[in-house]
Amino acid sequence: MFDPIAIKSQFPIFKKKTPNGVDLIYLDNAATTQKPQQVIDAITDYYSGYNANVGRGTYWPATKATGAFEATRTKVKDFINANSLKEVIFTSGTTDGINKVVNAYLMPQLKPGDEVIVTEMEHHGNFVPWQQACIKQGASLKMIPLTETGDLDYGAYDDLLNENTQLVAISAISNALGVKNNLEYLTNKAHAVGAKVMVDAAQLVTHEKIDVQAIGCDFLCFSAHKLFGPTGVGVLFGKEELLSEMPPLSFGGGMVKRVTLEGTSFADLPAKHEAGTSNISGVIGLGAAIDFVNSIGIEAIHTHTRALTDYAIEKFSHIEEITIFGNPKDRTSLVSLAVEKAHPHDVSAFLGERGIAIRAGHHCAQPLMDYLQVSGTCRISFGIYNTKEDVDRVVEALIEVRDFFA
Amino acid sequence: MFDPIAIKSQFPIFKKKTPNGVDLIYLDNAATTQKPQQVIDAITDYYSGYNANVGRGTYWPATKATGAFEATRTKVKDFINANSLKEVIFTSGTTDGINKVVNAYLMPQLKPGDEVIVTEMEHHGNFVPWQQACIKQGASLKMIPLTETGDLDYGAYDDLLNENTQLVAISAISNALGVKNNLEYLTNKAHAVGAKVMVDAAQLVTHEKIDVQAIGCDFLCFSAHKLFGPTGVGVLFGKEELLSEMPPLSFGGGMVKRVTLEGTSFADLPAKHEAGTSNISGVIGLGAAIDFVNSIGIEAIHTHTRALTDYAIEKFSHIEEITIFGNPKDRTSLVSLAVEKAHPHDVSAFLGERGIAIRAGHHCAQPLMDYLQVSGTCRISFGIYNTKEDVDRVVEALIEVRDFFA
Amino acid sequence: MNERLKQLYKTQILTNAEDQTYFKELTEATHILEAYNPMCGDKYTLYLKMVGEKIAEASFKGYGCAISRASTSVLIKNILGKSLQELQAIIEQFMEVINEESEKSPESITADEELLAFAGTREYPERKKCASLSWDELKVNYPSELSAGNSEDLELS
């Protein structure tokens, strides 16, 4: 049985009290998740017990460290159902992965007249890199608009696609609206005109099973820190064919075969795309995070956080002074809202007083804020350790905020 | 008093035995250093006690995490004597910092006929990125050769410099020879022809005081993991003027002011160059590592590791079948050698049996290996926890290796 | 609701936050500064019109929480007609009011109720930056800004 209370007890931060002496109700999971003891232990064990650089030394503890590091690659491959270990590249996060694909893959081929499609709900991390590449190369950035409900306008997408479309970059789940996009549809349509697809799975990874083969996408990125794992590490999935044809994501130690003054030949996949010393403790911690998620079951997590989302929407919608942003067909993991007369930062400050951590602001999604015609929202985003009681406490607090600012 | 035994007791890994049941004598410090308890604790405390994303939330623990994160920036500024906090950019490591400067700073201005100078002793991390940029842009990569002693040929450097020289990229200390380069001289000469200077301080940082103002360099990079800190985090120093003029190192959340479909305005320094969620635990751990180093004193560390280097050279030079590579004026921190008839990997395997961890191979410095006309060397690199007794045990082991393969 | 927080948001702050008197652009501004808190996104543009040595006119526009908006409004009110010298003293006084490490009680620093209202942030380190945002900007940048002017990047913001 899925038991959020038992799960919560594995996260040491919840044993602490906030400075006000109350329990922490953490509802900023879309920004980063808390870390279970087994992830923290995996990091500590590495640093205390077998710290060494990987892929190089033939001595203990270097061999042990390399084994643990590469074991994570296998875990990731299975977790996202990649075809082979060659398709799993470690990065320092979602943003890093996207930037590197823009630099190494898109930039060298992007020319005036080409088009790149993003959505109006993108996080800046999956928007600005493509935009800047288009500006530099004289290509055009197109944006799939949202309908009134906050869904992608799929019809408009179909119209945007044409033979000039080089790439489509889409979030799996919007970090500010919780809208889940139809990745298979978007990918199939893009492929039909010969465009490649990058999926930003930053939000998806901790809420739903990722199956890159079922989606059919060409690239996919996520960060470990949103999956109960450490900061500073992420994954770039790329189809083997693309990863082996494209130039390396960056250059340095560990990704070469032979270096002379005149030229360099590069290592085989995946080493080719991993220059320099990786975030070793981070990768090992990511492995522990995947073990943790697998031990609970991603399907069970999905059911839980979606049920919380539905419950929260139902509750919030009874408070008249609250506006819930978006009313999409498929929403999961979070709710974005506004309280009449109260600035989002004041709302989050009042909730913070009660130990309720939510996020106020533009959520790195300014184009979406422009669409919503607000400067920011209050975002309540769920994780496996949250409960209906947490939502009830948010409702109480929101009612008080409303009354105070009324 | 500097007491390596007392210092060693702060590193939990040394409480472990190797799989052979012997004590670990760790002499691969040039690859990565071990971590003291206080660094490990800083990371654990963050994940267990105040884990949150930084620079965003206004709730506890986000405010505490942001404070700890930014406190490291101040520590780094003081540690390298930067002019201001704006000059301290967090990266994911030395290689990452160099690649980003190549992409964001050099590439947009590099044109056919331009020249970039590196040295024959560079690590691939400070060689291949410049080389690939030159190949892409039709510029020329020039290499400062080494003299017979393994020193840079400063006369040849003077001759290489001319008004086409855009940038000079140099290691402060060679990771394969231990040669310390005259950074002030190299920088002054480069500036005299209008070229910028990137210093790769990956090896310097843990052995000597870095003073970017005294050096006068334009950029400088290092990795935390070679300074008793965590993996996946590093520092890029850049002169404020350059950092504020150049385009962002990468694009995403946290580095923008305003984003619209048409364009993006960027945040002020240092945020401008830090896109996406940083390696928060890594940065906090780096802060603890700097505290650790400061508590011992970098001068004392320098004296100690240099004395060990001298002692090792003196001892090794009495064994006839051992060739020590290089005989430079200024050598510190490590010794590279060969044992007649024994392949470096076999040497390291034999030493590994005795719990002695050294590195065998090309040390990511193939151009240097070509200069030395070998395919690899055995490298013994020192850290603060090493002692003369460690060197004595290496000597014993090398004599046995020699006898075995004779 | 927590009484301490109510204290902080007491009428002084809410009233000043809603005050529209100084909430406008100043087209004849001689100096434009931007106070920005990257942590939360709060951002105010401060407009000053110097005539001789004095701040003849001042106003602000922008976006932020009740505390930052109220403190910006109070800032503008307090610097109007002041010389640069006086400005410095006023800023320092305010900083002391909100400084939780100060040895002086807020009441011993000033009797101005509008300023005293922000003393509540002494107990709220997370909100201190909200209270000091615009004041910090003026303190840090007025020597150079007031001599040079700076409207860089403002088109987009």
Add this chain to the structure above:
Amino acid sequence: MNERLKQLYKTQILTNAEDQTYFKELTEATHILEAYNPMCGDKYTLYLKMVGEKIAEASFKGYGCAISRASTSVLIKNILGKSLQELQAIIEQFMEVINEESEKSPESITADEELLAFAGTREYPERKKCASLSWDELKVNYPSELSAGNSEDLELS
């Protein structure tokens, strides 16, 4: 010196590592494979000349430790004149000799002293890859490589 390690490096391995018989390029090779261990940099190029179904000639060049070099030399010696079918059986036998999880004792798998010498790596996980480097390459890549050939990137290596 540790007796266990001496055991591993016993004369068989040192002798084979120094054996120059098969250490050469094969200009008439029909198939060229590259065995590379990124962990330590050891690298061997394996040259095979297929005539019909059989490996008529074979040799190697490259760089590595005594164990990897000896095991490559022994590999070449063992596959000469063999068919692809036989090759597979030989490789599997060797893998079992060095597999520390095997239930069979090395001696029950083969009587060949040259192969048995590598059983020592059962106790040395760090050196197992040295022993299996070239064997792994042949095992993984011979089905495709032996049908297509592959000399990609070899100019520089």
